[in-house]
Structures are given as C-alpha cells and as structure tokens.
Amino acid sequence: MSENKYTIGIDFGTESGRAVLVETKTGKEIATSIYSYENGVIDEKLPLAGAPVQLEPEWALQDPQDYIRTFQNAVPDMLSLAGVNSEDVIGIGIDFTACTMLPVKRDGTPLCTLPDYRRNPHSWVKLWKHHAAQPEADKINATARRMGETWLDRYGGKISSEWFFAKTLQILDEAPDIYAAADRLIEAADWVVWQLTGVEKRNSCTAGYKAMWSKKEGYPPDTFFKELDPRLENVVDQKMSRDIYPIGEKAGELTPQAAEWTGLKAGTAVAIANVDAHVSVPATTVTGSGRMVMIMGTSICHMLLGEDERQVEGMCGVVEDGIIPGLFGFEAGQSGVGDIFAWFLDNCIPAAYQREAREREMDIHQLLEEKAAVQKPGQHGLLALDWWNGNRSVLVDVDLSGLLIGATLGTKAEDIYRALVEATAYGTRIIIEAFEKNGVRVDELVACGGLPEKNKMLMQIYADVTGRNFKISAAKQTPALGSAMFGAVAAGRRAGGYDTVFEAARHMARLKNEVYQPIPANQKIYDRLFAEYVRLHDYFGRGENNVMKTLKQIRDQVC
C-alpha cells in the first residue's frame, strides 16, 4: 500500500465509456482507458440474431451490457496502465448522459436481457438523444399548462422530449406490456451504481433536471400523472422512488461481483450517480455562484450555481442540490455549436481551401481559423442566427433554423465561418443576460470540452462578445475527473479522500494559466453587432415573423 491514494471516475458517453484514475491529493490524471460500446448507438435495428427488428426514425437506444462491459474492460485496463495497486483505490464515481433510462425487473435485470421482451425495442435503454417521444412531451406540456402546474416554471416553461416522463409515456403508449413488465423505470446512471453496489439509490441531479423532481416539492402530484394517463397515476410509487439522494453522498460499496468485474477491492466506496455536464462543474474549480461553466462541444451546456431559486427564461432547469449540495444548480444550453462548424466544414468549404490545407499539411479547421482569426470584429459584414439545430435557451424551440445575413459577392468561407462562431457567442450572451436579468450573477466564464482546446479565436470572441474573462479547465477528461472527485468524497477524509466536494475541488480541480480577457475595442464593436443579433433573435424567435416554422411546415408537407 502506497501513501498516495487514488479514485476512479467513469464517464459513460454516447459512443463509449472512459475510466480515469486520479491521484486524490492532487487531481492528477494518472491513466485513462476507453471502452467503445460493442453495440454503440442503436438507431437502425436491434443487435439481435434472427429476423431484423427495425427501429422507427428518431429512435436511439443503447445496450445495458455495454455499461457492464465498460466496467469489465476499461477499469482493469486503466489499472494495469497505471500500475496502481487496487488497495490504493479508495473510491469510485460515475457520470452518465441523461436522460438515458431503461425498464428493469425488481432485481435490476434489464427487460431487454430477457427472452420475453428482448425483441421489443421499448425494452432497451432509451438514450438521451432518442427523439421519438415528441408527441408525449407535447402532451405533458399541454396537460401541465392546462392544470397550472407550477413546476413547469423550473424548466423554462417547457419540458423536452428527451426527458424521463416523455420516454416513460412513450413506453406506456406504444408498449403497455413492457410498461407492465417493468417493475422499475430508472436512469442508466442510477442503474450502473446499482450494479456496482447492489442498492438502488436515485440521484438528485437526474431526478431534478430530467424527471421534474424538486427537493421542496418532490415529483409532480399523482393527480397530474393521472390526468396525463390514468394508468400512470402511481408511476412514482410503483416504478420509481421518492427517496432521492443528493449528489456528493455515498451510494454504497463495491459488491464482490463488481469487484471481480473491475479488479477493484470489494467494499470500495461508490458515489451517488451524476450527469456528465453537471459533474464537470466542480472539476473546473467552480463550487459557488458567479462563475458559469460551459461544456463546449457539438453543443454547449451552461452550468451556474446560485443561493436561491430563480425563474429564468428558457432555462433547461433549476435544481436544488442538482450540481453542488446546498446550492441551486441552473442549467441552460445551446443546441448547436461545434456541430454547426462541422456542418460548415463538411458542406461549404471550396476545393481550393482543401488543397491549400493539404499542401500546408494543416487541418482544414486550422486553416479556416487562421484566415478568420486575422479579421477585426465586424470586418466581414455578416451576422448569423446560430439556430441550425434549433434553439434550446432561451427560446426553447426546435423549429427555429439558421440565418445568415450580409452576404456579398466578396464574402469568403472564412467570413461565414467567423460569423458562425460569433453567432454562437451571441447565443451565450443572450443566456448570460437572461440569468443576470433574473438576479443570477455571471462574473466569469470557465470552459471545458473539446472546442476550447482547439480554437483560440473562438475563446477570444466569446470573451469579447460577453465582456467576461474566459478560463479553461486543466483536466484532459473533465467529467471523469469530476466523478473521481465525487468518488473521493464518497470515500471520505479518513480513507484518504475528502469530506465535501468543496474540499475535493480545492485540491483536485485546476484551471489552465491562460485567461482570455475581453479586448475593449472589440467589445465596443461586438456590442453594436449584438444589438442587431438581439433584434433578429426576437423578430424571428418570438413570433413576430414565423417564417422559419412556415418553411419547415411547407417542407414537411411537400416531402
């Protein structure tokens, strides 16, 4: 046994699970191993022998065995890479995509592993991006509005088709036998903790952000569920649980079976489950109000802490204990960021640029950034609305679409690219202003995720547009580090961990030294451009001109 103690964070993503071993004293990432899910995202047909079972459009499933295989493969591999003795591993934390949920038997057996249900798609894990429950989400929203349900305000006035009860209602609507056979309906995050510890303990983060639960009010009343569908009246008591555990607590200890899977010691402390975006907050040193954490990749999740509950327009949710125990966690989001840039690179880059990138042995993204970065703000004369993938916050409207204005015969690819980056920065500023308007302070921005590392121009533009310092997480695997921190808290100080996530953050989380600071001359120009953005945002986004919806309606009618 060494003096150094370690915890493990396991981050369950969309395509793979990654296990990271972290030194508890310093937060140093010692070793990482990634397990690519054998069945990945299941969106065409079920991975079964025999007659194929095709999936409808908008479906996205996963195989729960892939989570178990992550334990069986990534953790031992990581341990062997690190050369660390399992005796020195004191805790485990996990984070997951959400809402990713599944129907299971009372003992936790997923229905999709049972021969009777296996060929019914509804028995499988519904992944966060399963979008086939929109009619159910619409029904939930309409019913809640009709009944004057106040919990709706905690979710910016609208719940998403991605969330727990939309998915649950879809199972009930389309596969009542599966619904009946499911003793439990559960977030995959909580299910994997159950598999590690043998106990079903549900976390406050997914309950709050995805299942309309709050610490003060619990779940929506049974009368609401009854109104939605009489068969759903007692869903919480029958198939879920009213016992919700705040993140930061210990869920239990590793069972002998789970110890065998992972090569870890039975009895190792396991933390209450968490969500990838939310667990990143303390991993970027943020455990108090005023600093907004942005998980930047294909989309952006904005995370913010506050002392009080506040209603903020178009927010995804506010949850007490949702991110850090004792505080209210606010979540907002932009549904298209990196994926808009990727769309642009795939669809709009002339061959001459591809050639230049090849000749100079550069990535096309780098070349474009190089050309765009030398421009002054406003120089390209363009403005865009960053709604290629709809708008999450603050308009909560998937039917909005992208707009580009100001094009001339002199407009170049790098001009459009820079305008798209700026548009996403304006989108973030809209969210910041919505928070501040409602008394939730945003003094500084902290980034993690794939984009910030790669794109200095983007970081500077965000600082200039928002007028705030912008810093970057030092962690390579921010969510896994966050989970490892919660693992250290589950273990506790006496075992070599920490008693609170605040302590864990002080010791284990770090930012990079570089700070992107707003440049006053740029800010002045961006203030003027942002005013134009706001005007277009409101004109096209708030019902004055619904042309974006009309275009989609016409498209749907002719197709």
Next chain:
Amino acid sequence: MSENKYTIGIDFGTESGRAVLVETKTGKEIATSIYSYENGVIDEKLPLAGAPVQLEPEWALQDPQDYIRTFQNAVPDMLSLAGVNSEDVIGIGIDFTACTMLPVKRDGTPLCTLPDYRRNPHSWVKLWKHHAAQPEADKINATARRMGETWLDRYGGKISSEWFFAKTLQILDEAPDIYAAADRLIEAADWVVWQLTGVEKRNSCTAGYKAMWSKKEGYPPDTFFKELDPRLENVVDQKMSRDIYPIGEKAGELTPQAAEWTGLKAGTAVAIANVDAHVSVPATTVTGSGRMVMIMGTSICHMLLGEDERQVEGMCGVVEDGIIPGLFGFEAGQSGVGDIFAWFLDNCIPAAYQREAREREMDIHQLLEEKAAVQKPGQHGLLALDWWNGNRSVLVDVDLSGLLIGATLGTKAEDIYRALVEATAYGTRIIIEAFEKNGVRVDELVACGGLPEKNKMLMQIYADVTGRNFKISAAKQTPALGSAMFGAVAAGRRAGGYDTVFEAARHMARLKNEVYQPIPANQKIYDRLFAEYVRLHDYFGRGENNVMKTLKQIRDQVC
C-alpha cells in the same frame, strides 16, 4: 452580287466586341467574329509606358482604340469566315454597354489619345461599371429632390452612379481641366457611330435611360444643372446636343476610312446607335406590349413596352422611343443573378462535389443542377433574399446584402443553390408585380443571354414562380442580331432591308420551340414561399430593419 442580302450587327461588350453577319431575309446568323479588347477593362493602372498611373478603387475605364480595333479586326474576319461579298452587305447596326462615355474634341478625337491629357484617367472612357461617381450621384439625387424635379419619377425616384451626369460631374469635380478641354461629352455608342459615319448623331435610348432626356421634356432644365454646379449650367448646349435621334433611324453612311477599316463598302447604311439590352427586345420578336424580355446573365435586365408613360416603383427608366419607335420602353433590373450562382460555385462547393463532378466528367454547375432539379419546391426548407450585389429594382439600394434563412444541419449545397435560383425568380416576380400594379401588363416572359441556355431548372422555376410562360430567343448572339435588324432598317426595303423594325422583327427574329409553362402544383407552393419572400423583402429592404446597412457601416468603419 448575290440575291441574298446581309446586315452586320456589332455588339460592344465589357471585355470584347463581337461582329455578326446576318441574312436579312431570314435573320440567320451566318458568321461571328469576336475581338478581345487589347486593354480590356482598365481598373488598376492606365495602359501607358513610363511612371504608372494608378486608379482609385471602383474605377473602370476602357480604351476607345479598342472599339476601332474591333472594326478593324472582327468585321474583316467575320466577312472572310462568311465568304460573303461586301457588295451584299447593306447595313450596319451597333449596340453598346451604357452608360459608357468619354470626353472628345470637336472633331471626335478622344482626349485620352492626346499627349496633353493621356496621363489623366479622366480623359479615358468611363465604362458602365465605373462606380466611383457615387458622391456625384448622391448630389444629383439630393438636388433633384430639393428642387422637386419631376423627371426623377421616370427613374424610379433615383438615378445611378453609373449614369451620364454622375460621370460628367465627377470629371468636373476631380479634373476641371479635362472638363474644360472636352468640347464634347458623348456616349461611346454614339461615338463609334460617329467614327463610322463622320457625323455626330445621338440616340434616344442612351439619352433617355442614362442622361435623363425625354422626348416630351428634353433634358433637365439648365437651372437644375446650375444648381448642381454653376459651371455645369450650359453643359447640354456646350458639350452635348439637344438633337436626339430615335432608334430605328439611319445615322449616316460608312465613310471611306471606315470602309477601309472594315472591308465594307463606303456608303453602307449605318443605324442610330443602341444599347445591348434594349436592342435585344426586337431580336426576341418583341415589338409590342405585354411580353417582358429578360436579358439573363450575371444580372438581369427586364425590358417591357407600353403605350403610355407610367410611373413604376424602382424602375431603371421609362423612355419614349427608347426601345421601339412609337412606344414607351420600360427598363428594370436585378443587379445579381448569374454572379450570385458563380459566387456560390467559387466559394461554397465542398470538395466531394468537385470530385464527383470530375469522376462523372461533368461541369460542377451541371452536377449541382442535377442534384437540385430533382427536388420539389419547398423541399429544402430554405429562403433567400437575392441581394448579394444589392438591389436594383424595385428598391434601388446598393447597400442591401444577401440573406439565407432556414438552414439546418441537414442542409446541402444543392439546397442552397436551388434557394438562390428561386430567390432570383422571386426578385423577378416583385418587378412584374410592380409593373402590373401600375397598369403595365406582363403576360409572358422571353429570355435571352447566357443563363437560359444552360439551365433548364432555372427556367422552370421562373415559370412556376411567376406563373407565366417563359420562352427563349433562338439567336446565338441576340444583341448583335438586334443591331443587324436595325442595320436592315437603316438600309431600307428598297436596298433589300426593311422599312420598320416591326417588319424586321417579323422576318429576322425567332424564338425556340420549347416553352416553359408553369406547373400548377408548383405554383401553389411558390405562392406561399413568395409571400414569405415579400415579407422579408419589405422588412429588410424598406427601412423597418436596416441591419444590412448597419453591417456595412460597421465594416467600413473597422476596415
């Protein structure tokens, strides 16, 4: 001497002059020869030895010797290709870009050929697309509005920086010595006819469309010119002429010198000069009201005839005898059409498409059309405002810019391409509706120019969007054919030509057999999309949201 008689049309374009020999009885194009101007478009420095004379941005000049060289090269070459005896050539007509003007001495000698003036850019020909006289155009418009000048209404309320008096005033402002040395200021169209015939005769088309002249009222009053600049008070009497000849008349006969240049017979009839777009109207069989001729290339000129003078919003001009003698000729235009498509092809086509085009041995334009043509109207979900190069009719605003709305992560290059084509069709429909609102009928469309031949999808979209039959000129060189027709009229029936352009059109002009007819199902969808286009057109184009101008202002300030 053969029984067949011939006339020659010479079309002076931006980069070259083309001479076409036409059989007078049938309009058949016998031979064509193109002379590429030695000095082309002069927009960087004067083509002189010694210290370079640089030009300012927005300047565009030509060398008048290139017009003489066109006579000397293209005409003899064309004759030799045709194997036709010059005895059988009975008439010549020319058409020119406009307003393309130059300062000359009393005997017609261009100032730029004289050593004293040659190094001053203002002594050269100012080409139609010389755009450096915008301050002067602004001053003319402001002065005319202040003085309540009614002629302004004939030009949609605004004259262009491209026109005659803007260019004249720029010479006076910036080079008063050149202005003083110029005995005559003249359209290049009239100058080349002068070089052929030895007589200065000015045509009604350029006088009317480019120099604010009308058959009823003549030029603006001297008091207006005095108010503009006291030195300009007598510009018309001193440097121009009040004798304006309707197109369709004979200007004179070929001089011995011009006969030597061309290899034609001295004494051959020469028609009054004309403009490329306007001369195309009878060449597409149109000599009466109700049929709109569209010259479709980088931009579109819309030409229409009527029995009465009408005010139409944003029209470029209405001129009596301007297109066909005895009728009012209306002109409108779209400043960006083919050049928007070219911009898109140059700047926004992914490498994979270039590869596919190469592999299938197709032109990239063809490939894009193939992919776009299979779509139904409305299928791509996009809408564009076709203002990449500003808006000529009906908004008359160079500071407007392009807009694309409706983009998603699924949007493909062919979607945007089709949306751009449709946007230009909506732009034409706006013009048609402006005419019809003011009592000028548009029953049918007739196209000539480079685009219609190449792009069947575009033609069908225009028919569907406008709800009108769309036909195409059968001529390969429509303007040159038109000039040859006017040459036949200048020669007269007794010489083997015609007495009127109506007769000439009946015999010499033809349309292709194919007719693009509107498809009712498509029209229905395009009506809905056009309603959305109109709303965006008015919102961004009529002052409610001036974001396009603001973006240009910011761009100009930061650059």
